[in-house]
Amino acid sequence: MKTPLRAIALALSLALGSVGAQAQVAPSAAEAAAYTGLHAAAHKGDVAKIQRQVASGAALNATDAYGRTPLHVAAFARQREAIRALAKAGADLNTLENDRYDAVTIASVADDEATLKVLLELGASAKQVTSRYDGTALIAAAHLGHDGVVRQLIAAGAPLDHVNNLHWTAVIESIVLGDGGARHQATLKALIDAGANLQLADRSGQTPLVLAKARGYSTMVSMLEKAGAR
Known part of the structure; x- marks a missing residue:
């Protein structure tokens, strides 16, 4: 007993x-399909588009309806080069989304050691x-x-x-x-x-x-x- x-x-x-x-709520397929701008580029890992969006003045830390920034989206999608490009452009690595998760915790919960390593190397807390x-x-x-x-x-x-x-x-x-x-x-x-x-x-x-x-x-x-x- x-x-x-x-x-x-x-x-x-x-x-x-x-x-x-x-x-932790990752973007749904419908949300991802509806993304535009930096969120879409981050989800797809399109570094060239990220660079173009940044050059045209896109808001690096803009949020979707769930409070996810492009960096959060890239972390969920395991798009490490997108994370590097966003960080290089000055994105906040430590922003919390609506449920108070940051990119580090997103990668940690996903058991995504490679993405976590990139985030920590870039200075995420x-x-x-x-x-x-x-x-x-x-x-x-x-x-x-x-x-x-x-x-x-x-x-x-x-x-x-x-x-x-x-x-x-x-x-x-x-x-x-x-x-x-x-x-x-x-x-x-x-x-x-x-x-x-x-x-x-x-x-x-x-x-x-x-x-x-x-x-x-x-x-x-x-x-x-x-x-x-x-």
């Missing part, structure tokens, strides 16, 4: 996992507070077990111990919203190796170690115990 704590954690994982999967949960790109990536993304964000100075409005850190989300598998284990290892605080507890006072034990994630339990977690 599941313990009450484990049952609660599982329910939260399912509920928030479903919400998280829908929180890994430190912003994003989403309806007042989280970070690191927390979102840890939730999803995107370990390569997590390592990139850590290297870029992402705040290791940010606490979102659910009172969860990246460490906690890697456990509570993870599946305990290899990629979530690698995510937790990256956070431990980087020096994340393993004693920060959730709103109920449950530490990462207690949460890992409750879910039966023995490998994570071992990792946390070896790192001195209590």
